[in-house]
Amino acid sequence: MKGLILLGAENINQNAWGAINGCEAASLLEGLHFQKRAEMINYGQFLLDMPISADGNPYRGFGGSPFKNQIGKFEAIFVTPLMQWGSRYGSLINLSGAAPWWLYQSLKEGSPVLVYVTVHFEDPKWEQYPFGKVPTNNHAVLLDGIDSDRVHVSDPIDGKYWLDRNKFETIYNSRRMAVTIQK
Template identity: 70%
Template sequence: MSSKVLLGAENIDQVAWGAINGCEAASLLEGLHYQGRALDLNYGQFLLQMPISADNNPYHGFGGSPFTNRPGKFEAIFTRPLLWWGNRYGHLQELSGANPQWLYDSVTKGNPVLTFVTVHFEQPDWDSYPFGQVPANNHAVLLDGIDSDQVHVSDPIDGQYWLSKAKFEFIYQTRRMAIAINK
């Protein structure tokens, strides 16, 4: 019996929609659609509903704009406001702080996981903001598959692909931020 699991979530190309900073919303919608939720919303409609932070703090909502880079702004949204927003459409579970096996267990149970990583899974490039240290190359992907030594992601920039668990875990563990999108 194979230990390989591939949920087959869709891939939303954030750049094709002009949302150069819209990875969290794309990954969230991929997971919601996989679970049969928010099917009446396309990515553009979903982005228009994303909570925006008045103080540009990604812990309060999306900081800046998903469509442009603004100097001094950190264009992202972190787990707390994503949970608040996403739970309007489905059943989300905070997994931040979890060891990678918890993420894999979620996928094995049929629940993809929005995971904060870095663009192209490169080494984090840390920046300081009033709300804390964050990687300038922040990125979010949807973890939707596992195998003995690989994981599968639906990446809103680079498409769908397998990569080594070691590389995934190294980047995930720099922040340990994740949300399961449950049935």
Template identity: 70%
Template sequence: MNEKVILNAENIRQLDWGAINGCEAASLLEGLHYQHHARQLNYGEFLLQMPISSDANPYHGFGGSPFKNQPGNFEAIFTRPLVWWGSSYGHLTELSGADPDWLYCSVRQGDPVLVFVTIHFEAPEWDEYPFGRVPANNHAVLLDGVDTHQVHVSDPIDGQYWLSKATFEQIYNARRMAIQINK
């Protein structure tokens, strides 16, 4: 199936809210709003409800502050705590490890997908932390469109745009971390 699909999810600009590290929450809220969940919450209110990890481990919650960089912390939240938190607002499905075609199928069925990529889709710049190896240029966006050769994303830093599937897949496949946001 190669038809062009665009869900037209909203775009939340994290920097407009002073959240220099708030891409995961912005992308999640974009998808929840698209599915008519958590509509009563704006991004600022949503950020204040995000679980913060007491040990700065993004596998346990947000590792630091979305509003500032803290030396030694990896300011991010990964899929498991995001699913746990986001499921109190809507139905989420962990898709980590999924082939990109699964993500495209999800979008074609009307369900946007939060994907972990890198800022500006640049090559990952790997760092080591006690919890594992992660890209210093970690980023999350909402995948909300697909056609034969391109995908569309709602990016909390760079706005909404189309990019080639080849570029998307190269960066996504570095980690294959994703969450489907269901109706």
């Protein structure tokens, strides 16, 4: 891909709101706000609307609390319930399973992408849970830019920054979970 694309999405600091596990909601709201959706809703209100899974399964809703760690819970919300929730506010497309090229195409079309990665883009630390094997260092960021050898993310923990494209792709490809937030 030639040229620079930088959409300039906002950054929501999940820790400033006390939501130590609120990365998916922050990344989703960043993308919705970028697309001029849910503009009257702040992050705190958005978190209160997030569906919670009674059995702690992130494939059914948020598995625990975005505000604290709970023993036996996996504090995250995965693509299907995130899309059901987020679709009330804007147009989302599930890009899970897609090669990185599809994410970059979405950026080229003006749509940021929520991607499931790991905290600080470290190697995944896999553990088995009743619902499946997942990385305990699960994280979500909003992909909002790319150039020839880097991607730009709005990270709810670490802020906005450029990252080596190969590093991003290695971590993204460990799960290939992504959601485009459209206009």
